[in-house]
Amino acid sequence: xxxxxxxxxxxxxxxxxxxxxxxxxxxxxxxxxxxxxxxxxxxxxxxxxxxxxxxxxxxxxxxxxxxxxxxxxxxxxxxxxxxxxxxxxxxxxxxxxxxxxxxxxxxxxxxxxxxxxxxxxxxxxxxxxxxxxxxxxxxxxxxxxxxxxxxxxxxxxxxxxxxxxxxxxxxxxxxxxxxxxxxxxxxxxxxxxxxxxxxxxxxxxxxxxxxxxxxxxxxxxxxxxxxxxxxxxxxxxxxxxxxxxxxxxxxxxxxxxxxxxxxxxxxxxxxxxxxxxxxxxxxxxxxxxxxxxxxxxxxxxxxxxxxx
Amino acid sequence: xxxxxxxxxxxxxxxxxxxxxxxxxxxxxxxxxxxxxxxxxxxxxxxxxxxxxxxxxxxxxxxxxxxxxxxxxxxxxxxxxxxxxxxxxxxxxxxxxxxxxxxxxxxxxxxxxxxxxxxxxxxxxxxxxxxxxxxxxxxxxxxxxxxxxxxxxxxxxxxxxxxxxxxxxxxxxxxxxxxxxxxxxxxxxxxxxxxxxxxxxxxxxxxxxxxxxxxxxxxxxxxxxxxxxxxxxxxxxxxxxxxxxxxxxxxxxxxxxxxxxxxxxxxxxxxxxxxxxxxxxxxxxxxxxxxxxxxxxxxxxxxxxxxxxxxxxxxxxxxxxxxxxxxxxxxxxxxxxxxxxxxxxxxxxxxxxxxxxxxxxxxxxxxxxxxxxxxxxxxxxxxxxxxxxxxxxxxxxxxxxxxxxxxxxxxxxxxxxxxxxxxxxxxxxxxxxxxxxxxxxxxxxxxxxxxxxxxxxx
Numbered sequence: 001x002x003x004x005x006x007x008x009x010x011x012x013x014x015x016x017x018x019x020x021x022x023x024x025x026x027x028x029x030x031x032x033x034x035x036x037x038x039x040x041x042x043x044x045x046x047x048x049x050x051x052x053x054x055x056x057x058x059x060x061x062x063x064x065x066x067x068x069x070x071x072x073x074x075x076x077x078x079x080x081x082x083x084x085x086x087x088x089x090x091x092x093x094x095x096x097x098x099x100x101x102x103x104x105x106x107x108x109x110x111x112x113x114x115x116x117x118x119x120x121x122x123x124x125x126x127x128x129x130x131x132x133x134x135x136x137x138x139x140x141x142x143x144x145x146x147x148x149x150x151x152x153x154x155x156x157x158x159x160x161x162x163x164x165x166x167x168x169x170x171x172x173x174x175x176x177x178x179x180x181x182x183x184x185x186x187x188x189x190x191x192x193x194x195x196x197x198x199x200x201x202x203x204x205x206x207x208x209x210x211x212x213x214x215x216x217x218x219x220x221x222x223x224x225x226x227x228x229x230x231x232x233x234x235x236x237x238x239x240x241x242x243x244x245x246x247x248x249x250x251x252x253x254x255x256x257x258x259x260x261x262x263x264x265x266x267x268x269x270x271x272x273x274x275x276x277x278x279x280x281x282x283x284x285x286x287x288x289x290x291x292x293x294x295x296x297x298x299x300x301x302x303x304x305x306x307x308x
Numbered sequence: 309x310x311x312x313x314x315x316x317x318x319x320x321x322x323x324x325x326x327x328x329x330x331x332x333x334x335x336x337x338x339x340x341x342x343x344x345x346x347x348x349x350x351x352x353x354x355x356x357x358x359x360x361x362x363x364x365x366x367x368x369x370x371x372x373x374x375x376x377x378x379x380x381x382x383x384x385x386x387x388x389x390x391x392x393x394x395x396x397x398x399x400x401x402x403x404x405x406x407x408x409x410x411x412x413x414x415x416x417x418x419x420x421x422x423x424x425x426x427x428x429x430x431x432x433x434x435x436x437x438x439x440x441x442x443x444x445x446x447x448x449x450x451x452x453x454x455x456x457x458x459x460x461x462x463x464x465x466x467x468x469x470x471x472x473x474x475x476x477x478x479x480x481x482x483x484x485x486x487x488x489x490x491x492x493x494x495x496x497x498x499x500x501x502x503x504x505x506x507x508x509x510x511x512x513x514x515x516x517x518x519x520x521x522x523x524x525x526x527x528x529x530x531x532x533x534x535x536x537x538x539x540x541x542x543x544x545x546x547x548x549x550x551x552x553x554x555x556x557x558x559x560x561x562x563x564x565x566x567x568x569x570x571x572x573x574x575x576x577x578x579x580x581x582x583x584x585x586x587x588x589x590x591x592x593x594x595x596x597x598x599x600x601x602x603x604x605x606x607x608x609x610x611x612x613x614x615x616x617x618x619x620x621x622x623x624x625x626x627x628x629x630x631x632x633x634x635x636x637x638x639x640x641x642x643x644x645x646x647x648x649x650x651x652x653x654x655x656x657x658x659x660x661x662x663x664x665x666x667x668x669x670x671x672x673x674x675x676x677x678x679x680x681x682x683x684x685x686x687x688x689x690x691x692x693x694x695x696x697x698x699x700x701x702x703x704x705x706x707x708x709x710x711x712x713x714x715x716x717x718x719x720x721x722x723x724x725x726x727x728x729x730x731x732x733x734x735x736x737x738x739x740x741x742x743x744x745x746x747x748x749x750x751x752x753x754x755x756x757x758x759x760x761x762x763x764x765x766x
Contacts, residue, residue, distance in 0.1 A: 076756065143574055144573050145506050145573070145574055146506060163573040165574070166573050166574060166576050166577065168738065251577070252577055252579070254516065254517065254577040255515070255516070255734055256516045256576065256731050256738065257731070258738070270389065271389050272725055273722065274408060276389060277393075
């Protein structure tokens with residue numbers, strides 16, 4: 001290396017320094033000296049946890065479900081086709097009925113009086129109790145031979161009740177009813193919180209204009225709660241796509257796999273058929289539905305006009 | 309004591325973490341005489357006690373250590389599937405269902421255990437050897453991928469008191485298939501007349517969950533001449549008219565009994581334990597369920613224990629003996645196991661006839677020893693005076709037997725895991741299909757599955 005080259009190299013290094021400094025400033029933000037080290041010490045555990053428990057499982061799942069032939073196999077499986085139909089119906093009916101009833105009930109529980117508060121306490125119990133024991137109890141109550149419901153029907157009316165879990169639509173209906181019963185209290189409480197944020201003055205002004213009861217609901221509550229309602233419905237739909245407990249413990253996917261949804265099918269394929277990759281692929285096919293919902297949800301959270 | 313700066317503390321911590329991480333494998337390797345074992349929980353506590361004794365005896369004899377877990381069969385199956393998928397495996401696993409070993413042998417995920425089986429090959433029954441001789445799709449040949457340890461047939465279980473309450477005599481039970489099955493039908497009406505509103509003739513598991521529905525369908529199909537649905541060469545005989553007729557007859561018989569109300573309507577959702585529970589609560593007069601678990605659950609209630617009649621497979625309608633399907637459970641060593649030597653040594657010890665015999669006797673005969681000569685020479689199995697054991701052992705070890713179809717092909721394992729022929733009876737009962745159409749649909753699916761598992765003939 002001659003003298004000229006040394007000069008040129010040194011000159012280039014000097015020119016690169018401001019860039020290096022800018023980059024360093026970018027990474028360090030406004031932190032200086034030891035502050036930066038401490039910040040790193042606090043952040044690194046969270047980054048590691050995020051990488052290990054979020055990034056790795058998601059990446060592993062994507063890798064497991066990445067073979068195209070899995071999807072050919074999946075689409076050939078008649079149980080998969082039925083599970084898709086059931087999942088769509090489950091989301092469309094169970095989520096919407098639940099949310100709408102929760103919205104109405106939240107109005108009821110806004111009524112003054114100690115007894116509504118006491119009733120609310122009882123009403124939230126299904127949500128507060130863990131899913132497994134409560135759904136197992138429901139499963140036994142629905143047993144056609146010796147379940148509580150049919151025994152009660154026989155004792156009171158001398159009527160033989162239907163075999164609730166032995167035909168597709170009755171079993172699927174039972175799953176939906178149990179799902180609504182379990183989760184409606186939670187969303188009712190959310191809507192009560194939403195309603196409580198509406199200023200009383202608006203109601204008073206509306207009352208002067210003659211808007212009470214249904215008219216107050218249509219012209220005041222619903223417009224103000226609309227954004228909250230939409231966000232909650234989107235959230236609930238995303239949660240429900242992955243709902244394994246309700247269909248599994250109520251109907252067990254039966255009779256003859258006719259009430260399987262994608263979440264239960266994934267477990268069946270992975271463990272009953274000993275094909276974990278197929279199970280992951282089954283759940284992956286929900287992504288085209290879940291991703292747009294997540295994007296929509298993010299947009300709603302970003303651009304909401306009415307804040308509650 | 310020197311000053312500890314923040315920087316030096318961080319540096320030292322990182323250094324210690326790195327040293328710990330790197331040193332760990334060497335520490336583990338130093339204890340090479342330890343093996344991890346996953347075992348299925350027994351149906352009765354004495355099965356687990358017997359397994360613990362087996363482990364402790366081995367540890368004393370060998371100086372090795374076994375870290376064992378006893379897990380109920382359903383979670384164990386999930387644990388095992390997860391283990392072979394992730395590669396983080398124990399050294400020994402008891403296979404928790406009949407499909408695990410054939411499917412994983414096919415995928416080359418199990419260690420060849422021929423050297424273990426060879427130590428007792430002359431003592432094992434043919435069915436035991438056939439059942440654990442599975443096809444490997446990488447080596448393109450069959451070999452032993454599981455060590456046989458337990459055998460089980462499926463007997464009928466009958467409440468003697470309900471037969472008599474229904475106005476019949478136990479001694480009058482016919483011994484040909486259809487007359488045998490039909491004998492119990494009229495009992496239902498007579499029991500109901502006496503106020504047993506929820507008692508049914510049969511507890512057949514006409515569902516699509518677990519192993520019992522598969523056993524039930526297979527027994528009826530074999531009784532009607534369909535034994536060769538899958539043959540030893542691993543081929544499916546969907547086009548064989550005799551097999552097809554047997555499948556249709558089995559579907560017709562079972563679904564007619566169901567539709568006519570001789571089977572509890574809830575059976576369509578029953579899992580393996582549900583028919584046991586239903587039988588115990590006298591919801592049905594007769595049940596068809598694998599092993600002696602139904603009886604042994606009542607062993608401490610002598611009156612009820614003695615009230616059950618254990619009945620083997622009756623003769624065929626032509627008067628000829630029918631083969632009973634016998635399932636073989638045992639242990640496998642997954643590929644990736646760290647201590648294969650210890651695993652192999654333990655399993656060689658566990659299948660020594662005396663050791664295996666003592667272990668299985670601890671389970672009170674729920675599982676028959678897959679070594680007929682040992683059973684013949686120990687009065688426990690055939691001459692103990694127990695009202696059920698001798699019948700069951702005769703059926704499992706000394707009557708005409710055949711292996712489960714899973715032994716012949718991993719495709720059969722998938723067909724059964726998907727409950728292809730059990731979906732057929734759901735199609736008939738719930739969707740109004742004819743037995744012929746339901747059978748055609750099932751055969752089509754079975755053929756598609758078999759096409760994925762081609763087996764090269766030796």
